[in-house]
Amino acid sequence: MTGAHYISVILPLKLEWEPCYALPDGTDPGQVGRGDRVKVMFANREYSGVISATGITPDTDPGKIKPILYLEKDMEKIFPEEIELWRKVADYYLCTVGEVYKAAYPYGKINLEEARAAAKSKVRERREKLLESIRGKISRLEVRLEKKKALLAKARKKSVKEGYAEDISEIEAEIGRAREALEAAGRSGLNGTDDNSSIDAPGITLSDAQNKAYSATQAGFKARKPVLLHGVTGSGKTEIYMKLAHNALSRNRNVLYLVPEIALSRQLEDRLYEYFGERLMVFHSAESAASKRNVAERIRTSSEGYIVLGTRSSLFLPHHDLGLIIVDEEHDNSYKQDSPAPRYNGRDTALILHQIHGCDIILGSATPSLEELYNCQAGRHVLVELKERYHGSESSDIEIIDTKAERRKRGMNGNFSRKLIDHMNRALEQGGQIMILRSRRAWAPVMQCDSCGEIVKCPHCNVSLSYHKDGRMVCHYCGHSDRYTGGCSKCTGTLISLGAGTQKIEEEAAALFPKARIARLDSDTAQNKAFETKTIEGFAKGEIDILIGTQIVTKGFDFSNLTLVAVIAADALLGMQDFRADEKAFQLLEQFRGRCGRRDRKGLFVIQTSQPEHPVYKKIADNEPAGLNAGLMQERKDFNFPPFSRIVEIIVKDTYEDRAERMAQRLGRTLRNIFDPDGSPVLGSPVTGPYPPVVSKIADQHIRTIRISLKKDRNLSTGKKAIKEAVRDFEKSQKYDGHIMINVDPS
Ligand code: ADP
Numbered sequence: 001m002t003g004a005h006y007i008s009v010i011l012p013l014k015l016e017w018e019p020c021y022a023l024p025d026g027t028d029p030g031q032v033g034r035g036d037r038v039k040v041m042f043a044n045r046e047y048s049g050v051i052s053a054t055g056i057t058p059d060t061d062p063g064k065i066k067p068i069l070y071l072e073k074d075m076e077k078i079f080p081e082e083i084e085l086w087r088k089v090a091d092y093y094l095c096t097v098g099e100v101y102k103a104a105y106p107y108g109k110i111n112l113e114e115a116r117a118a119a120k121s122k123v124r125e126r127r128e129k130l131l132e133s134i135r136g137k138i139s140r141l142e143v144r145l146e147k148k149k150a151l152l153a154k155a156r157k158k159s160v161k162e163g164y165a166e167d168i169s170e171i172e173a174e175i176g177r178a179r180e181a182l183e184a185a186g187r188s189g190l191n192g193t194d195d196n197s198s199i200d201a202p203g204i205t206l207s208d209a210q211n212k213a214y215s216a217t218q219a220g221f222k223a224r225k226p227v228l229l230h231g232v233t234g235s236g237k238t239e240i241y242m243k244l245a246h247n248a249l250s251r252n253r254n255v256l257y258l259v260p261e262i263a264l265s266r267q268l269e270d271r272l273y274e275y276f277g278e279r280l281m282v283f284h285s286a287e288s289a290a291s292k293r294n295v296a297e298r299i300r301t302s303s304e305g306y307i308v309l310g311t312r313s314s315l316f317l318p319h320h321d322l323g324l325i326i327v328d329e330e331h332d333n334s335y336k337q338d339s340p341a342p343r344y345n346g347r348d349t350a351l352i353l354h355q356i357h358g359c360d361i362i363l364g365s366a367t368p369s370l371e372e373l374y375n376c377q378a379g380r381h382v383l384v385e386l387k388e389r390y391h392g393s394e395s396s397d398i399e400i401i402d403t404k405a406e407r408r409k410r411g412m413n414g415n416f417s418r419k420l421i422d423h424m425n426r427a428l429e430q431g432g433q434i435m436i437l438r439s440r441r442a443w444a445p446v447m448q449c450d451s452c453g454e455i456v457k458c459p460h461c462n463v464s465l466s467y468h469k470d471g472r473m474v475c476h477y478c479g480h481s482d483r484y485t486g487g488c489s490k491c492t493g494t495l496i497s498l499g500a501g502t503q504k505i506e507e508e509a510a511a512l513f514p515k516a517r518i519a520r521l522d523s524d525t526a527q528n529k530a531f532e533t534k535t536i537e538g539f540a541k542g543e544i545d546i547l548i549g550t551q552i553v554t555k556g557f558d559f560s561n562l563t564l565v566a567v568i569a570a571d572a573l574l575g576m577q578d579f580r581a582d583e584k585a586f587q588l589l590e591q592f593r594g595r596c597g598r599r600d601r602k603g604l605f606v607i608q609t610s611q612p613e614h615p616v617y618k619k620i621a622d623n624e625p626a627g628l629n630a631g632l633m634q635e636r637k638d639f640n641f642p643p644f645s646r647i648v649e650i651i652v653k654d655t656y657e658d659r660a661e662r663m664a665q666r667l668g669r670t671l672r673n674i675f676d677p678d679g680s681p682v683l684g685s686p687v688t689g690p691y692p693p694v695v696s697k698i699a700d701q702h703i704r705t706i707r708i709s710l711k712k713d714r715n716l717s718t719g720k721k722a723i724k725e726a727v728r729d730f731e732k733s734q735k736y737d738g739h740i741m742i743n744v745d746p747s
């Protein structure tokens with residue numbers, strides 16, 4: 001076959017190589033390039049592939065090379081930067097380029113008609129929402145104003161009266177500002193039907209402290225370094241991001257604004273939309289395929305500048321002319337994808353994307369990760385601090401309540417201490433709102449037989465079933481559920497509950513505060529998105545007095561009337577067998593604390609715990625995160641944990657426990673031969689395990705994990721490659737394909 005032209009193709013598969021195909025006779029090779037899409041047959045199935053190279057010389061007999069089926073002219077071309085990102089991610093996370101391609105393009109062809117229609121209705125919907133939200137804000141403020149006026153009329157003491165008078169003039173001023181915003185929104189054509197009109201960006205005026213941080217950030221960018229913005233909650237990090245984004249857009253550069261979870265960013269979305277208008281696009285996995293394709297297409301073809309607000313998957317959009325990446329809440333674990341491959345961390349992948357595009361990047365957090373602090377210490381990233389809250393309010397007071405001591409003194413009423421009850425009553429009397437965090441959902445997380453002691457477990461997972469109020473016992477890992485009969489299945493005993501989940505806390509709260517309006521937010525109730533939105537909006541409007549929930553309530557919301565936040569059974573946050581446990585607990589508690597007392601008044605943060613001496617609480621109470629971080633950093637260094645090393649976790653999953661164990665042992669020996677030939681399997685050695693994880697069986701799959709800790713030196717990438725090769729060889733020689741997963745930087 002003379003004159004045949006060969007190409008290599010990336011397929012959306014776990015495939016270590018990029019197969020070679022021939023272009024059909026008569027194709028003009030000049031018309032075909034890298035990034036073009038082709039339909040090909042592979043292992044008797046059709047795939048849409050991406051051309052990774054043209055004009056290649058096949059290393060097998062050219063006669064055996066199959067031609068492509070056809071060129072997919074109506075499918076979008078992939079930018080070289082996208083392919084580069086796929087390669088780097090595959091390299092770093094030890095997966096294949098095809099797996100990254102599959103994650104980046106989960107949807108098929110773009111129907112532009114459909115995409116445009118979706119865009120139009122979205123625009124209309126957004127405008128209405130914005131107007132609605134401003135009107136809602138005004139009416140909420142008016143309600144607050146009335147309340148304050150009533151309190152002022154009742155107040156007897158002079159100093160109290162003065163306080164209320166100040167509050168009242170503050171609220172009146174705020175109403176004035178909101179009315180202006182409403183008028184401005186109306187003027188800028190928001191009420192109209194012309195979809196092309198855009199909103200004028202109002203100016204951002206930074207405070208002195210913000211200005212300093214802003215200049216320091218600019219200086220970091222000038223030195224071509226990533227910037228870590230460590231700013232307390234309410235310090236106005238968002239305002240700084242917005243100004244940076246505005247600058248990038250005015251330089252005709254595009255912006256990617258990453259958040260860990262979109263559900264919690266609705267307020268942010270509204271704020272950005274108010275500012276950036278139609279240039280704002282939102283992208284996350286829960287959007288419809290049509291909407292996702294629409295965003296991808298608008299980005300690919302955009303010449304007017306865009307700002308994407310999205311979760312980690314928006315890293316794989318067809319970005320071009322990127323000027324700035326913002327990684328909000330960089331410490332958040334939700335940035336890490338655990339399954340399927342690529343098991344990537346959005347923050348670290350953002351750093352890769354920043355290198356590819358040579359753009360600026362700012363990572364922000366009130367509680368930075370040790371990884372990022374380490375990067376700053378090493379001089380690779382620039383640390384910028386913002387210690388003042390914008391509204392000047394102080395961070396909330398903290399009270400740690402020792403539940404063991406209270407129980408002894410009969411100071412507990414169910415799961416609420418009398419002290420907490422008093423604080424709650426006071427907050428409610430003063431018209432404030434309350435949020436309560438309990439990290440377990442359901443009514444009771446554990447059920448036990450009162451006669452034989454048997455704990456009711458899931459038949460498919462190695463975890464206890466939780467009892468739910470609707471009379472079911474549910475597995476929180478695989479979703480299995482049984483009807484609750486009240487009796488033990490092993491003997492004739494009766495089941496009793498151990499511990500309390502959010503449902504029970506809600507019940508107790510209802511009995512303790514009969515007049516209060518109470519709602520619950522956890523992944524049971526949040527499964528219904530409309531309910532979730534309604535609850536959050538209801539709380540924001542002051543229609544709910546007490547909101548009880550799991551970790552969901554710690555994130556992302558800005559409620560101006562929230563004066564008391566409390567954690568019940570905080571011990572559950574510390575109990576994780578993981579070197580990151582304390583860091584995570586601190587981040588969660590600090591974030592929760594930041595929810596309250598944001599405006600004109602100081603809030604109160606109550607922690608109920610049976611371990612009041614725990615260093616995490618002490619550091620929060622002392623307001624000294626730097627001390628905690630230094631301590632944690634030293635500990636990580638002593639044990640050679642990340643960020644001082646890099647951990648690669650190997651996960652073996654099997655339906656048969658004995659085989660999982662046997663294979664994991666064998667693989668462990670293989671890896672130890674490579675990384676630690678003379679060592680013993682003890683903590684601190686390069687290879688640990690295999691061990692069964694805390695939950696050692698999920699959905700009938702028995703799990704074993706092996707951890708390899710690699711030194712961060714120039715041999716790092718060789719070491720990682722060796723792991724990947726060892727695993728592939730093992731899979732082949734043992735005929736054990738599909739059971740082993742590699743997870744780089746497990747969270
Ligand atoms: P962070 O993101 O650091 O928690 P935010 O950006 O949400 O803080 O700011 C907290 C509050 O202060 C918000 O209500 C915001 O509107 C207000 N704020 C912050 N900076 C400014 C500013 N420069 N001008 C006006 N309001 C600001």
Ligand code: ZN
Pocket residue numbers: 458459460461475476477478479480699
């Ligand atoms: Zn289960």
